[in-house]
Amino acid sequence: MILKFVEKIGVSFLGSCQVLRDGTMLLMETLYWIFIAPFQPRIERRKPIDVKAVTDQMVFMGYDSVIIVFFVTFFTGIVLAMQSAHQLSRMGGVIYVASLVTISLCRELGPVLTALVIAGRVGAAITAEIASMKVNEQIEALDTMAISPIRYLVVPKFIALLFMLPLLSIVGDAFGILGGYVVGVYNLHINSGLYLQIAFKFLTLKDVYTGLSKAMIFAVIITLVGVYQGLKTQGGAVGVGRSTTKSVVTSFILVILADCLMTGIYFFTGN
Amino acid sequence: MDLSQDKVLSTQRIFKSYNNRQVLEDVSFDISHGEIFVIMGGSGCGKSTLLRIMAGGVVPSHGEVIFSGKDIGRIAGEEKERIRRKFGMSFQSAALLDSLTVEENVSLPLKEHTRLNKDVIHIIAMMKLKLVGLQGFEAYMPNELSGGMKKRAGLARAIALDPEIVFYDEPTAGLDPVACAVIDQLILDLTKKLNITSIVVTHNMESVFRIADRVAMLYQGKLLQVGTVEDIRNSPNPIVQQFIHGSIEGPIQMEDKLSEAIF
Numbered sequence: 234m235i236l237k238f239v240e241k242i243g244v245s246f247l248g249s250c251q252v253l254r255d256g257t258m259l260l261m262e263t264l265y266w267i268f269i270a271p272f273q274p275r276i277e278r279r280k281p282i283d284v285k286a287v288t289d290q291m292v293f294m295g296y297d298s299v300i301i302v303f304f305v306t307f308f309t310g311i312v313l314a315m316q317s318a319h320q321l322s323r324m325g326g327v328i329y330v331a332s333l334v335t336i337s338l339c340r341e342l343g344p345v346l347t348a349l350v351i352a353g354r355v356g357a358a359i360t361a362e363i364a365s366m367k368v369n370e371q372i373e374a375l376d377t378m379a380i381s382p383i384r385y386l387v388v389p390k391f392i393a394l395l396f397m398l399p400l401l402s403i404v405g406d407a408f409g410i411l412g413g414y415v416v417g418v419y420n421l422h423i424n425s426g427l428y429l430q431i432a433f434k435f436l437t438l439k440d441v442y443t444g445l446s447k448a449m450i451f452a453v454i455i456t457l458v459g460v461y462q463g464l465k466t467q468g469g470a471v472g473v474g475r476s477t478t479k480s481v482v483t484s485f486i487l488v489i490l491a492d493c494l495m496t497g498i499y500f501f502t503g504n
Numbered sequence: 505m506d507l508s509q510d511k512v513l514s515t516q517r518i519f520k521s522y523n524n525r526q527v528l529e530d531v532s533f534d535i536s537h538g539e540i541f542v543i544m545g546g547s548g549c550g551k552s553t554l555l556r557i558m559a560g561g562v563v564p565s566h567g568e569v570i571f572s573g574k575d576i577g578r579i580a581g582e583e584k585e586r587i588r589r590k591f592g593m594s595f596q597s598a599a600l601l602d603s604l605t606v607e608e609n610v611s612l613p614l615k616e617h618t619r620l621n622k623d624v625i626h627i628i629a630m631m632k633l634k635l636v637g638l639q640g641f642e643a644y645m646p647n648e649l650s651g652g653m654k655k656r657a658g659l660a661r662a663i664a665l666d667p668e669i670v671f672y673d674e675p676t677a678g679l680d681p682v683a684c685a686v687i688d689q690l691i692l693d694l695t696k697k698l699n700i701t702s703i704v705v706t707h708n709m710e711s712v713f714r715i716a717d718r719v720a721m722l723y724q725g726k727l728l729q730v731g732t733v734e735d736i737r738n739s740p741n742p743i744v745q746q747f748i749h750g751s752i753e754g755p756i757q758m759e760d761k762l763s764e765a766i767f
Binding site for chain 2: 366369370371373374375376377378379380385
């Protein structure tokens with residue numbers, strides 16, 4: 234009984250090590266194709282990075298996600314403003330709703346909420362695409378044609394999300410601040426100019442950087458988890474569904490975990 | 505045809521096991537230039553694995569696959585890529601990239617591996633499509649094609665880079681008899697016209713007798729016999745005889761599997 238339990242722990246520990254190792258390999262190979270391969274002498278290979286594939290992915294991941302990001306962050310801004318107004322009014326500091334909303338959005342909520350939305354929308358799409366290619370032998374076909382699936386499929390997605398997620402976070406920050414502004418001006422009757430002045434008075438560039446650095450890490454997590462789950466898929470349509478679910482759930486957990494870790498680092502280093 | 509010609513590919517004592525299950529045991533044979541070599545055997549006998557080992561996609565547990573003096577399983581990187589560019593592979597499911605049109609699929613290897621300009625690539629792709637009888641379908645998406653047409657498009661892609669060897673994984677599986685005959689004829693034509701070597705995995709006996717120059721019979725991961733079509737037809741081996749005649753009675757026992765499946 235106890236032995237079995239220990240055995241189970243051992244097996245899952247080894248499994249986690251395997252996942253970690255495979256994930257690192259995937260990251261290394263992706264980075265190789267982005268940073269090293271383009272600068273190596275090429276004999277027959279034409280273009281290591283397909284610019285058109287990257288821009289296509291940017292449109293899908295970035296531009297097409299603006300609306301859903303708007304809905305999530307705008308209403309979060311509203312809710313945040315109302316909740317904090319309720320608390321701050323007791324201390325007679327309703328005016329500070331503006332800076333509270335702005336700073337918490339830029340440092341924290343903007344990047345995290347955007348990342349979660351994107352993990353659901355883009356992460357799932359990445360996994361579903363790669364998983365169905367895997368079960369239909371298309372990944373193997375690329376491999377036999379000596380076309381690296383990492384270079385052909387993963388690199389454009391990786392680059393695109395690495396740029397688009399920080400951009401979307403900024404857009405999300407702006408929408409959230411707008412939500413707060415709407416509550417502040419039309420509900421709490423703070424003067425519009427004053428609201429904006431207070432909103433940006435305490436906001437430093439460092440707050441924005443912090444948020445953006447998080448967004449970049451989240452982008453790496455979402456792409457890698459999506460691709461990893463996709464490439465690991467086995468067993469037809471059911472397998473594709475299972476991988477997609479796993480990808481989204483894993484991304485969610487890892488995004489929150491990474492956020493906690495990074496906030497901790499910034500907190501304890503005084504940034 | 506003279507079979508003592510120079511050999512292009514040879515497998516030497518191939519063993520392969522997955523999770524302690526022996527899939528291939530001691531498989532060795534040579535394949536000569538320009539022949540159609542068919543590997544036949546029942547489902548799960550390891551023939552697809554053997555094909556993938558020969559094509560360099562799977563590394564054997566033991567043994568070597570020699571192509572132009574190199575062991576395919578032991579090379580890596582640029583060298584392996586260079587060798588694999590001389591191979592074409594036609595997949596059971598055709599494996600066309602479904603986000604690309606037929607023409608884009610065929611031109612993909614050319615785009616990725618050559619410095620030819622767009623117009624030249626277009627011309628080559630159209631030529632390959634014509635070879636497999638798919639002119640006029642270049643703008644179609646793979647999901648708009650029938651099974652047989654997908655296979656042919658996959659074949660056009662496999663020969664896009666003028667390979668030395670083309671591997672076929674179950675080229676006629678799931679096709680109607682006429683489409684089967686068309687694919688078989690195509691394999692024959694391409695092999696002879698383009699002077700390539702074809703290695704075909706199939707369990708379709710009609711196909712085997714139509715196209716094969718030589719046949720290897722695989723049974724439970726072991727090589728039973730390698731020979732010409734005549735050798736196989738007149739084989740004294742009861743397993744081979746049962747397989748080519750598709751009879752229920754014989755040394756290949758399916759009852760166990762059947763009863764397991766039913767109960």
